[in-house]
Structure formats: structure tokens, C-alpha cells
Amino acid sequence: MTVFGWGVFKGMMVTLKNFLTSYYRKPDEGGIFTVQYPEEREKKIENFRNFPFLVYDETPGKIRCVACGICERECPTKCIHIEMELDATGKPARKPAVFDIDYGLCMNCGMCEEVCPFDSIFMDHVFEITAPERQTGLVRHKDALLKANEYFQKIRPTLASVIDQKRKAAEEKKKAAAAPQPVPPPSTGGPTQGAV
């Protein structure tokens, strides 16, 4: 219609319709979709990547990380600091003594998760992190980063189940290779496969 003022009128009808439907439509069909934080929370999405954390199996002593330092090297912002633990004789003990991540520098890119060959560092979902001051308050040390495998399975079930199955298959293979056999093959394979 080319009546002068028709565009204005149509616009007002659209706004009126939105006003009325905001009272009875559901959130994803055009109603109000405000989530009244902190009483309500948004639904969790599995693949959400926020800051990293370390995984341990069963007890915090059985940490999966062997302090290889690959994530420290590959981190684009250089926010990870690792020091290998030395055992009594001074040899490296394949466990980190110091594992610091500076959450203030971390940009949540997920490169550490991608490059880790030992399935030990993954991206967490926790985002309600505060600290009184920036330089030292946001640095997380090893004990704050360690979380159980059960927690990992709870927040990322599909990925955790894939990783668990892979590790179980590797365990089986290791047991089969280590068990006494008629013709023991020269075992060169290590406990970890390092597959993609």
C-alpha cells in the first residue's frame, strides 16, 4: 500500500505483536528468553571450552600428566609453566612438581588439549572465577587444577567415553604384550600409543 504513513503503521503492528506474544510464548518461539541469573542457569553445552584442568585417575596421586612440556611449548600465549619432579636419585620422575596456568593469560583456544599425547589436560566448563587481584590471584597451581576422571566424565561424557575406551584398549594391549607368550615378540611399543 502506498498510503503515506503505512510503513509506520506496519512497524507499530510488529511491535504490538511482539509485546503481546512476550506474555505467553515460550522462550525459543519468540517469547522472553531472559535467564534470570543467578537463580536460573543456562543449559550446559558439552563442548564448551573454558579454562584447562588436569585429569587424574582414582586418586590425585595417579595424575595422567607426565610433564612432557608439549602443552607449555604449544600454548600461544605461554600461560603454562611446568617443572618436572625429580625423584630421589635426581632422575626425572615423569610427574609435574609444578604446573601453573595463568588464567589471566589463557585465551581458551584449546591448543593444549589438542596437542597433549597423554590425554591429561582438557578444557573445563567453570567460568565463575574471581580473584582479588590480577597478577597472582588468577594463577592456578597444580592442586587447584587437578580434577577426577569422574568429573571429566560428568562434564564431557562423549569425549570422556572415547578417551576411556582408548585407554582401556591400550591397557589390554599392554597386558597382552607383557603376559608370557610362546614366542615373545620384541616389544617396542610403549604404554602410550599417541594416536590421533
Next chain:
Amino acid sequence: MIPPMLRGIEFNVDMIFVTAKAWILSLLAQFLPAWLLVLASIVISGVVILCLGPVIMMYLTLLERKLLGRIQNRYGPNRVGKWGLLQPIADGIKMFTKEDIVPANADKIVHLLAPIVIVVPALMVFLVVPFGERMTAVNLNIGLLFFIAVSSITILPIFMGSWASRNKYSLLGGMRTAAQMISYEIPMTLAVVPAIMMSQSLSTNTIVLSQVGDYDLHWYIFTPWGIVGFIVFFLCATAECNRPPFDLPEAESELVAGFHTEYSGMKFALFYMAEYMNAFTLCAIAATLFLGGWQGPFLPSWLWFFGKTFLLICVMIWFRGTFPRFRVDHLMGFAWKFLLPLTLLNILLTALWQFTSNLAAWFWSILILGISLWTLVKLNRTFVPEKRHYPMGN
């Protein structure tokens, strides 16, 4: 219509405020001389208005925020008190506790006076608004003239405020605001003239009474000149209050800041208050002149009045949520080149109506209106959207 038993109750509820005031005066009559009683009557009206005005303004701000929120698919404020009902009180406390900053080179006296002077006409206009059947605070027989004259004072303190700020951007903003308000006064006044012609009086109460008729079909909005007059008056009222879409002078996202940039705390609260009270009174007068004021079946008269005013305010808020802003030259062009000829034509239509008020009048009115609107639109090329064509390439 109403059964006789309920009629008495309805009458009592209708007159509840009048009887309350009469009761207070009768209490005071026991120990006051007659002339002091007159003064007391005026003081009671004045006190009621002084309390009513700011409270209305406070809850208007809340209403605006909630309605805008619903239009935009979100809740408005709902944290402070249930449904946000204590939000205006929180806003008020915030405004009181802000620091009062006066620019170094500013003209201190004028800077202080501007917000005070702007609130006074906004409050004075409440005196002639007919809130209910016998509830006009002061029943002037030139009520409408008083209204128009006093509401025109508002332009002066805006200019005072922008001048006193010693800020070239505020000055530009203030001058634009003054130009806008002056330009829109003229179509507003002319749009009111038909109502005066038909009711033969300037008193707001008489104008409402002359719209009494069977089944409320005598409201002025149900006539061709009434519709045009109401739309023009409402648009001019929106422009007078500096409300969107006519709010270029006080827009934050434009370059030049508005006239109230240099005001903070209580002074800014007074400017804010004046704007909302202006909006309320202009909607109230629009309801009185064209929508039949306090008339309506069954419900008490003051309830009808507030309902109609409330509806018009919701339409103003609806405008705010829908439209982008006018640019300054479009604003002026719209007032002078479109609304003004339309109002003059409206007076012609009213005269036609006064002589032949039946079907023939409707026919002639619609014919004249159609031709003139078409001519005006053709003459105002810039206001009409062009049709565009978008070829699709490969």
C-alpha cells in the same frame, strides 16, 4: 443502564474525592473564618497536585521501562521489589545522592534557576486538567488558553539551561530544542481550535460536557475533523515533550549532546520530572479534548479519565519502542510543511461540520481530506519513501 440500587453506590464512588475534600473543609470550618477557608481549599488542591505530580512521574518511568522491555522481549526492571515497583524509589535515591557539578565558567544563578523554572509550568498545568466529574482543581473559564500559554513557558528554561552551561555543544542542542518546540506549538494550538469551535467554550470542563451524548458517540474523535485533529495534536504533543521519534535534541548517540548534559543529581532529576509530567498533562488534555475526558459508563469518572490518559501514554511509549529518530531538518519540514496546512484545513472541515452534521458532511469531509492529503504528500517529496529496485547479478 445501571440498576437503581447500584446507581447510588456508583455515584458515591465517583464523588469520593469531592466528598473527602468537602469533609476536610467542614472540619476546618469549625475554627477558621470564611476567607481562610477559601485559602485552605486552594491549599488542599495544591497539596494534592504537588503530591500527585511526582508520584505519577515516578511510576510513569517504571511503566515506560517495563513496557519497552516487553516490546523488546525482555523483562523490565524486576529485581527491586516485586515487579520492580520500588525501582523509582531506588532511582530517586540515586538522583538525590549524586554530586551536584556546576561547570567552572557557568552562569551560576541561571544554572540553578533553569530546572526550577521548568518544573513550575509542568505542575501549574495540572490545575486545569479535569480529573473527574467535578474534580478540576480550578475551574477556569479560559482553561484551555491557560494550558497552552503556560505550557509554552517550557521553552524558556530549556534555553536558559543550555545557555548557562557555557558549552557550545549544549548551546547547539538547546537551540535545536527551542526551535523544535516553537515550531510544534503552532500546529498544536491550531489542532485544538476545532474542539473549541464545536464546544463554544475554552473551559476544559465545558468541553468534556459538550461531548456527552448517548452511548458516547459524541466524542470528538468520532468525527472527521476530530480524527485529524487528534492525530495532529498527539504528534505535536510527542514533539513538545521531546519524546522519540522527535528526540533529536537529547539523543545520546548523536554528535551534539543535549541541553541537560551539564546537569547532574537533583537538577537533572527536575528536568527529567518536568519531561514526564509534561507528557502526562499533554496526554490528559488530548483525552479531554478528543476522547471525551472523564466520560464512560459504569466506572467512576476519574477511573475513566486515568484509563484514557494511561492508554495515550502507552501509545507514546509504543512510539518510543518502534521508530528511529527524525533529523532536524526533517523535523522542521514536517511541522511547517505538512502539519500546519493540515490543521488549517481541519478548521475548514469543522466549519463544514457545524453547518451540516450528517452523511453529506462526512462525504464532503472525506473528499476534501483525501484531495488535500494527496496534494500535501506530493508537495513533500522528501517524506515519501522511494521504491528501490535491486538487480541480482551472477
Next chain:
Amino acid sequence: MDLKNTENASTLEINFGPQHPSTHGVFRMIVQLEGEKVCGLKPIFGYLHRNHEQIAENLPYAAIMPYTDRLDYVNALTNNFGYALTVEKLAGLEVPERAEFIRVIMAELARIVNHIAVIGFMLNDLGAFFTPLLYAFRERERILDLFETITGSRLMCNFFRFGGVKRDLTKENLATIQQIVDKFPAFLKEFEALLSQNEILCMRCQNVGILSAADATNAGITGPVLRASGVNYDIRKVDHYSIYDRFDFKIPLGEKGDVYDRYYVRILEIRESLKILDQALARIPQGEIINKKAIPFLKMPRNFKPPVGEAYGRVEAPKGELGYYIVSDGTPQPWRYHVRAPSLINLTALEAMCLGQKVADAVIILGSIDIVLGETDR
């Protein structure tokens, strides 16, 4: 772009400071006014310079990918696409078919995300007190939630890898995308009813900020700004990169080159993107999502050493031509890395468009060019 010498006392020089509600980031304009008309304009940017190119020259190629997200932060996936394309050109990597389809789907979703945000913000600058912005963002949220489900993050997606993409799309993801594509036209219709024939909008936007086709081509403008001036140039059709030549879509062109045309061309481009998405979702094949030769480099990014040489790869970003120029010297870090940011090049036409217009129009002309400071300043 020096301003004229202000000997004339009636010229007012106003600074649109870096902090301003409607300059889309930390952008500064010095505007010279005579009364209401603009007679000189000088843009000043650089407030968001973050040394992106310098940082990238010290990192292995794969680690630069998260940084490219942050260039044009409104639609991060397009930047990833451009970078991945350039490095694949440099290293001679092929991309499997399913990965190409996933890339096109993500790129077109990013285009929709960007155009919706731009239209919403432009209308906000015009003064339509947040209503069109919030309606637009309601739709945008659906797509951003989808991005979070697939890539892990709403905006900083970091999804593309050399030779493919990081993660596969599941059946639920494809169903969600189909749902979004189906519901979108209804929203566009409502949006158009709200605004496209609105008299006030047309008054403010038509015949304002006209850019002729000759001026645009000479200044090197690309993207919707160029197409709104009538020049038929879209890199998806010119370069045939990725698998765009398998899809049937048209290029909307404007006729006059004013603000209204730029706004409307973007709406039409959203419609064309929806068409591409429909076709891609219908035809997506099963397959691998990353080139087998590139898989070892995912775990050991330091081993990725492209051959010595240079490459310039460009994509049709929603803002224009986004180009990456990489010179490799055989080491894991690039020797030179440069980003051709469309926002920066498009800004050169700002003064030409604004001269003679009124002050209130300068803001909406800036909004219609659609700049984002992350890209302009890198």
C-alpha cells in the same frame, strides 16, 4: 586526509572521541562543521592495535589460528577460513569434500551472524531505541548457541585446521542448522515489516552518503558497500575458492549507493546465504574431515614447515575482501604475515561520502560502512 585550515571562524571542529556510544569500538573522527554541514572529516584509528602481525611472526602456523579469531571478532569463522585457505595454498594441501561442505556452512552462518549484527547496530544508531537490535540479536543467539555446541565457543571459534576442520558435525547439529534456516525467513519478514518501508527510516537513509561506483572501485572498496554502489564483484564468484561454484546463488546489487541500499543489500545477502545453506545441508556427503597428511601436524605443530615461497589468499568476508599474505622461509614460523583488513580499506571512502551531509548523518554513514576495530587496527 588533512583537514582544511580553519581560518574561517564559523567552522566548528568537533571530536567524536574514542569513547562514543555509536562508533563501533574505539574509533575517533575529527569532524569540521559549517553550521550543520560537514566540510572536513579525518578518521583516527589505532586505539586497538594489538600487534597481531608481529605476534604471528613468532608463532608456529597452527598457533596463529586462535589469534585470527580476534581480528574481526563479530564473525570469527571467516577469518579462520581465510587463514586456513592461505596456508593450504602455501603448503599445497587439499581439503576433503565433507570438510569443504562444513567450511561453507560455517562461513555462511558467520555471514548471517555479521549482517544481522550490523543491521541491528545501524538501526540503533538511527535512534530506534534498541528494539530492532534486540530482535536481531534474538536470532543471532540461536546461531551463536549452535557455534558453541559445535566449536566450543560462541565467538572465538578456532575451528578450522590446515587441511580440514577440527570436529565433525553430528546429525543433531545438522538438524539444528536446518531448523535455524527454516525459521529465519519468518524473522526477516517481520524485520522488513518493521523497518524497510518505514517513512522515518527512508527519510533518514535514502540519498544520504552516496558513493558512486567509480569512486568505490578506485578506492579499493569491496564487500556489500561496493555491491550497493552497483558493481558486480563478489570473490566467491570471481575466485571460485572452496566449493562455492557448486552452489546456485545470486549477488544482490544496489543502484544508488546510499545508506539505504547498503542496508537492504545486506538483508538480501542474508537471503542468499540461506539459499546456500539449504543446498549445502541437502548435499553434504560423508567422509573425512581433515586431509590425512595434515593429521600428524595436529599433535606436533612445530613440524609443519611449508615450502619457501609466498601466498596471498582471500575470502569474501561479510565486510569485504579479507586477504592474508604469508611469506614462508621454510621454518615453522612465517617470515612475514600481513592481513588485508577490509574495514581499514573501506574507511578511506568515509570522507568522500560524508562531505556535504549533515552531522547526524555522519554517524549512520559510518555504521553503514560496517567497520570493526579489531580488524582495522589488528
